[in-house]
Amino acid sequence: MKACLTSLALAAGVLIGAVLGSPPARAHAQATTTVQFDREIVRILDDHCVMCHADKVLAFPLATYEQAYAARWQIRKDALDRHMAPWAAVLGVGDFANDNSLTQPEIDFLVSWAESFGPRNNGEVYAAAAVTASAPKVVQAHVDPARWALGKPDLLVPLAANTVEPQEVGALRRVVIDPKLTSERWLRGLEYKPGDRRVVHAVAFAIQETGQWLGSWTPWYGFVSLPAPLAYRLPAGAHIVAEIRYFGSKDAVVDQGSLGLYFAAAPSPREISSLVLEPTVATPAVSAAPKLVSARKLDQDLNIVALQPQIWPGLQSIEVAARMPDGTRQVLLFAKDIPLQWPTPYIFSTPVALAKGTELSVIEHFSINPADAGRGAAVTFSAYAGAPFPTEQQKSQPPEALAARHFKLQGTVKSVDAADKQLVIQHGDIPGLMGAMTMSYDVGKHEDLQKLKAGDEIQSDVVVNESSTYLENIKVTPKTK
Numbered sequence: 001m002k003a004c005l006t007s008l009a010l011a012a013g014v015l016i017g018a019v020l021g022s023p024p025a026r027a028h029a030q031a032t033t034t035v036q037f038d039r040e041i042v043r044i045l046d047d048h049c050v051m052c053h054a055d056k057v058l059a060f061p062l063a064t065y066e067q068a069y070a071a072r073w074q075i076r077k078d079a080l081d082r083h084m085a086p087w088a089a090v091l092g093v094g095d096f097a098n099d100n101s102l103t104q105p106e107i108d109f110l111v112s113w114a115e116s117f118g119p120r121n122n123g124e125v126y127a128a129a130a131v132t133a134s135a136p137k138v139v140q141a142h143v144d145p146a147r148w149a150l151g152k153p154d155l156l157v158p159l160a161a162n163t164v165e166p167q168e169v170g171a172l173r174r175v176v177i178d179p180k181l182t183s184e185r186w187l188r189g190l191e192y193k194p195g196d197r198r199v200v201h202a203v204a205f206a207i208q209e210t211g212q213w214l215g216s217w218t219p220w221y222g223f224v225s226l227p228a229p230l231a232y233r234l235p236a237g238a239h240i241v242a243e244i245r246y247f248g249s250k251d252a253v254v255d256q257g258s259l260g261l262y263f264a265a266a267p268s269p270r271e272i273s274s275l276v277l278e279p280t281v282a283t284p285a286v287s288a289a290p291k292l293v294s295a296r297k298l299d300q301d302l303n304i305v306a307l308q309p310q311i312w313p314g315l316q317s318i319e320v321a322a323r324m325p326d327g328t329r330q331v332l333l334f335a336k337d338i339p340l341q342w343p344t345p346y347i348f349s350t351p352v353a354l355a356k357g358t359e360l361s362v363i364e365h366f367s368i369n370p371a372d373a374g375r376g377a378a379v380t381f382s383a384y385a386g387a388p389f390p391t392e393q394q395k396s397q398p399p400e401a402l403a404a405r406h407f408k409l410q411g412t413v414k415s416v417d418a419a420d421k422q423l424v425i426q427h428g429d430i431p432g433l434m435g436a437m438t439m440s441y442d443v444g445k446h447e448d449l450q451k452l453k454a455g456d457e458i459q460s461d462v463v464v465n466e467s468s469t470y471l472e473n474i475k476v477t478p479k480t481k
């Protein structure tokens with residue numbers, strides 16, 4: 001989908017500019033929108049932003065109408081640049097449970113809203129209205145840091161406190177946690193609560209005795225939950241090591257987090273273990289922008305649950321790929337412009353099943369002095385061997401139903417671009433998806449655009465999946481007058 005009415009807005013801008021004798025400061029501000037703060041924008045802030053943008057959290061608050069309105073041009077820019085919310089994996093490669101990036105429709109909403117003077121609602125609430133018991137409730141985004149996403153933990157363990165100095169940058173503190181286990185236990189999940197959310201950017205957890213990587217906390221995905229019936233083995237007396245990545249705020253801060261553990265009732269039918277690929281250079285690199293590779297041929301069937309690359313300055317991109325025994329190649333992750341501030345794991349929505357004989361590879365590009373790049377950034381995989389378990393979702397739903405959602409559109413064709421397979425459509429409310437607006441849509445590959453012309457009234461399905469939105473089953477309807 002493309003931003004709506006861009007060309008119309010430009011035309012209107014030029015016209016007004018000509019009449020007034022000077023070009024408008026922002027041609028785009030002429031566009032109108034049906035996107036409202038109280039309806040579409042607040043939902044986006046809830047889903048993607050307030051876990052970091054709130055009082056006493058990492059960044060300036062973006063919860064109320066006034067806060068979002070004041071930041072709307074920066075929000076527009078950051079959405080278009082894909083700078084916010086931070087997420088480095090390239091769209092369309094891999095399907096990650098903890099992906100916090102904006103979808104294309106969400107970007108379109110933010111851009112359209114910012115360019116159209118940021119409407120609040122239908123006029124039901126006014127910014128300056130007195131707050132009375134009978135006044136309509138003011139809509140704003142919320143975050144509930146006290147809520148346990150995985151439910152009440154079986155065991156809650158406090159961590160030792162750390163002091164974070166003002167303006168400290170990327171400090172790594174290691175805290176050893178003793179859950180005082182007297183017998184072997186199986187860990188199906190964990191959830192972390194930082195003590196002070198102004199300074200904690202990421203926390204990685206591992207078992208001290210076995211080195212097993214357990215997963216990580218990030219501000220937007222605060223837990224690790226293995227797909228049932230899998231669990232990590234915690235030997236009796238095991239300790240958990242938390243590596244906390246801090247960025248100081250303007251004051252010194254004492255942070256004391258707590259870790260919730262969730263135990264499985266039965267031992268895991270397969271043991272999850274870690275696999276580490278660390279690219280190296282055999283001979284000193286001669287290129288100014290070194291490319292480092294590490295590959296491993298799998299000697300058994302393997303299912304990859306999650307992976308986490310180390311990151312440091314100079315790492316430009318990272319590609320994780322699998323070459324199957326039949327020669328086909330699947331890219332599991334491609335990440336670039338990786339923000340150093342936000343180390344994150346990539347948790348597959350469904351574990352990736354790789355057959356014995358597959359070659360798993362990691363390719364990294366660095367922008368730094370080759371002497372410093374003798375060693376690449378290690379990538380840790382958590383995986384289990386053997387045949388894949390069907391996930392709960394796969395058991396109950398066919399994969400297509402999981403991937404795509406369908407909506408009904410009714411509207412008028414404004415223009416047809418057969419070469420690019422796109423239609424501009426003025427449509428009414430699309431229940432469950434968006435309000436009435438004029439915008440450009442891609443069409444499915446089986447649609448025949450030759451039979452359509454501007455002015456046609458149509459009905460169509462709108463298909464929304466992880467990476468795209470398009471029209472399918474387009475039917476011309478008799479004109480209604």
Ligand code: HEC
Nearest residue numbers: 048049052058059060071074075078083084085086219220
């Ligand atoms: C993982 C945490 C995180 C998430 C999620 C996040 N932000 Fe940010 N954002 C930050 C931090 C940290 C800054 C810089 C700190 C500051 O300026 O106070 C920032 C800065 C910004 C800025 C200022 C301009 C800039 O680029 O520096 C805007 C605008 C912004 N974010 C919008 C958003 C929007 C909109 C979303 C949701 C779609 C979002 N952010 C999600 C952490 C986050």
